[in-house]
Amino acid sequence: MEILHPNDTLTRIEINSPQRYLLLPIEESQPEVQVRLVGDRPEDTWLDIRLAVDSIDYYVPLALPEGKSPATVEIIGLDRTAISYEKIQLADTFDTSAKDYYRPAYHHSPTYGWMNDPNGMIYKDGVYHLYYQYNPYGLKWGNMYWGHSSSRDLIHWEHHDLALARDTLGHIFSGNAILDKQGTAGFGKDAILAYYTAHNTHAGKQWQAQCLAYSLDNGKTFTKYAGNPILTPFDGVSDFRDPKVFWYAPEKSWYMIVSADKEMRFYRSQDLKKWDYVSAFGEGYGARPNQFECPDFFQLTDETTGKEKWVMIVNINPGCAFGGSATEYFVGTFDGKEFVPETAPEIAHWLDFGKDHYALVTFHNTGARTIGIPWVSNWQYANVTPFKQTRGMNGLPRDLFLFTKDGTSYVGAHPSKEVEALRKE
Structure with a gap:
């Protein structure tokens, strides 16, 4: 040199x-x-x-x-x-064998570098793919990439090369992945499509937009769509991120839910590339006035009544009742146009009361199971925990379920059955 x-x-x-x-x-x-x-x-x-x-x-x-x-x-x-x-x-090599004193023994964490939100979680051909917000150049937040690990049992994880790299559009922020079984987006049948937020600053102002990448090798490598960004905010809102794409059968359409400052916005698409605005939800609801982040949207069948309802996950920061970051949820109905919650605007329901539970989202394509994984930290102290090789980890997988008590719907979480493999005598 x-x-x-x-x-x-x-x-x-x-x-x-x-x-x-x-x-x-x-x-x-x-x-x-x-x-x-x-x-x-x-x-x-x-x-x-x-x-x-x-x-x-x-x-x-x-x-x-x-x-x-x-x-x-x-x-x-x-x-x-x-x-x-x-x-x-x-x-020619980089040794990751050294063990940080504080690195967890069985919770998922990267071999080195910083990790926060889980991203793009998808199940395909017997393999769970976990992507995550990743800084490979330090143990503090920054240089957002998508890291990649995979598992066949949700407990033992194999680490892979970077999936999505920071580029001239900006940092690669959070998002999700879906299996395009019919090749609707034009990249081929069974392509894995990753939706993520590009984040940058222009003239001192934050800019965020939604982007698309696709994988034709079962999630190992991704090609970014030449038409990126595919969605920008119609009103110029600067906090516009963390897309979650889901299928809505009654309309035979794909929908995207995106966090937009202190609300969630719904968009609809027929080709998975062009998205039209549908509606918004959140203004005045739940714990206020906190930043909405990392949405999820799915159906659960109430174990008490047998009725199917929609659940909206809203990860918010800061100002939660128990300090800093937390995962909130709403239960209600969705007709392809608007989400209507069952609870009054001032009611806040928390998925977990621990301080180290944030950015929970669920796996795509898991059939009857709804499996979620959170980030184990809190933005009050995430950058200063005492690690020297890898900072950040995921919580154990949990199966979400819906039940009714005293006339109110609640979402619960059981440790996934795979966690039993960790038990000793």
């Missing part, structure tokens, strides 16, 4: 014989600087990384283009006296 400082703000690292990774030293207490791999791919964009200045907490790998020589990495904002320039390394 040759490290060049053409001016006071820019550093250029010329790598004449690239190996698989450039190992970047991280110091968590430092502010973010900008780093990018110079290239012509959409993912060759500026990343925000806390490069080490005085001491090193850990390393993260920046993957270099295979078979391409030379490679160039640019850095903006790092003082030329920083220890990073002495300790940066080339390597």
Whole structure:
């Protein structure tokens, strides 16, 4: 490597014989600087990384283009006296075998880096796919990608390469995935379609829009749709994210529910690419005035009455009754146009009363079961828990059910039957 400082703000690292990774030293207490791999791919964009200045907490790998020589990495904002320039390394491997003292023994967590919301959860051909909000370049929130793990039993997880990379449209925020059995979107039958939010800032203002990617190899790799973004807010609202797509049989249409500031909005589509606005719900309902995030929308059969009802999951932050982030829900009816809850506007129902339960969403394509997984943390302290290799984990899988008590509908959660595999004598 040759490290060049053409001016006071820019550093250029010329790598004449690239190996698989450039190992970047991280110091968590430092502010973010900008780093990018110079290239012509959409993912060759500026990343925000806390490069080490005085001491090193850990390393993260920046993957270099295979078979391409030379490679160039640019850095903006790092003082030329920083220890990073002495300790940066080339390597063909990145060791993830070291165990963080606090890393959970059986809850799902990435091998390194930061993780928050579960995304795109889908069941196909006997395999559960769990995608998740992921920063591979540090243990604090930032540089949002979709990580990817899979399991056949919801307990033992295999880790895979990144599924969706941050690109010139912005961070890859939360969303969901569906199985397009009929090839409605035009990418082929049984394609997995991933819907996600692109997040960026323009002229100091937040910009969010919904995007589409598709996989033809059972969720291993995704191709981003050339027509992205597929949905932008009609009123310019800046908080517009976390799409959830579901099938509504009476209308023979696909619907999308999206969080839009302090409400949820419904959209309808015939081709899974063009979406028309239908209605909104949430203004004045539940715990107020909190930010709506990470919606889910599905039907459950009431175990008490036998009636089928619609359930809307609303993850909200901040200001919950027990502090910070939490998962709220509403039970009601949906006629393809409007969702009408059974409860009065001032009533708030919580799915879980623990502080470490947020961003719960459910798997697509699981038949009669409705299986949810949350993120185990709270935005009050998520960035400062004492980890040094991986920060963030998922809760154990749970089957959701509906029941009635004293004339009111409630959603309950049983630990999924697969959890019994963890029990000892």
